[in-house]
Amino acid sequence: MHANVKQNVVPLITPGLKLACSQCNLRELCLPFGLSEHDMGRLDNLIGGARKLKRGQHLYRAGDVFESIFAVKAGFFKTDVLTEDGRDQVTGFQMAGEIVGMDGISTEVHTCNAVALEDSEVCLIPFTELEMLSSEIRSLQHHLHKVMSREIVRDHGVMMLLGTMRAEERLAAFLLNLSQRFTARGYSPTEFHLRMTREEIGSYLGLKLETVSRAFSRFQDEGLISVQQKHIRILDIPRLKTLLAPPDGRIR
Amino acid sequence: MHANVKQNVVPLITPGLKLACSQCNLRELCLPFGLSEHDMGRLDNLIGGARKLKRGQHLYRAGDVFESIFAVKAGFFKTDVLTEDGRDQVTGFQMAGEIVGMDGISTEVHTCNAVALEDSEVCLIPFTELEMLSSEIRSLQHHLHKVMSREIVRDHGVMMLLGTMRAEERLAAFLLNLSQRFTARGYSPTEFHLRMTREEIGSYLGLKLETVSRAFSRFQDEGLISVQQKHIRILDIPRLKTLLAPPDGRIR
């Protein structure tokens, strides 16, 4: 799949790795979206460098002082919140081109954990400096606001999912969402590796891992998908979509 | 409670109503937080005026073009998302000093509905102009980012609630959250009127209205609260809090 560089590097900032936004094939999905060449250059100067993480490494932890947001350059992350009484909720999965870390802005301290689910790489975007630059570049400022707002809207979607959907609907929504995001990145809409475990999927969807596993099996039995461990092939996208919109009857 | 003016005014912008931020007793909770007198004056000039809404009126609807965010000056709102297949999820309840409407920034179109649950009043904050001003006033810019980030963090809390808690825990968390927000506004922490129906509470908490009602009754039987329709009195906050942190045993 879209695994790439396999080097095992210390998790420190490695400025040498820096790749200009203007050279990055993710720029249409990421923060510099819509910037002129000149302004993109100014953003390049601000980006603090890249950082590589091996699978399982934390990008940040709840409680860490907030300094930067991160653009995922390659790889796959999860974010999760955990409470003192041991509850653990995965709040999202992030892939290339997406921004992580905005939870830390409000209190100057991160409120969730971000973990690499495969060997990954992020760009560091020092937030104070981003604010300074964005007060000079209107389109950058506006785009930052859009990114934050999009996160809010996305969260509302998850609430909808958790609040109103049954297990199979949740899983169908999850698969379709992944499919759509992979497509936007030029990967196959129908065939991909899941980077997360059944338990992590379950946490995200508010289900137990056994329920996730059973739902996968049922989808397979019905010819909707084929599952081999973490390898998924979607066989019938239209029919998967119909699971989300129950045909009359249960229209409440 | 904190119901106030009872006039029935057309839901149009009424500039005459405009009250300067500097005169507003909510300024410590709201957008102008931390601004100098001078900068607050500049913000005053930007605020497009106030708007009154009667109970049941929409502040905006999903699909409306986004132009402004709103600061709740008085009253109580709910926001909800509904899908074409009829699902309805309440995504939040907003009270005085809180900002509504940030869902619209990302697509220039509102993605949820905002409805007044009692006669209410909001300040209109034209967003493009807010962006312009915030690029000049660093602390305003930063505060706006904090407000948006706080919304993201709040949403994560709701996900945690929906994803991991059982019915009584959800309701306890809900009551404690209301209590804390009322306290911050100078109202009683222990006695208040719910502005929303059992069904709306249920939608927010991912429960059916009957389950909400039963949980209220059980809390009352156990002496935690007293309930009379929409009037709530919390009798034992500490014990209510213990419901959230199950004492060992069920530390999944």
Add this chain to the structure above:
DNA sequence: GCACCCCTTTGATCTGTGTCAATGCAACTT
């Protein structure tokens, strides 16, 4: 390359919450 361990699958049973239904209460309308 091998072994270990974690992840996944599947079955059997339990239970919390949803569903269906009926009654009660309170506020608003005229």
Add this chain to the structure above:
DNA sequence: AAGTTGCATTGACACAGATCAAAGGGGTGC
């Protein structure tokens, strides 16, 4: 003041998903 209507409460029952349990498979690290 009575009627209407919407909201809340309560009970009986059903069921989706959780829990408990056991076995198998595959990837990872040594």
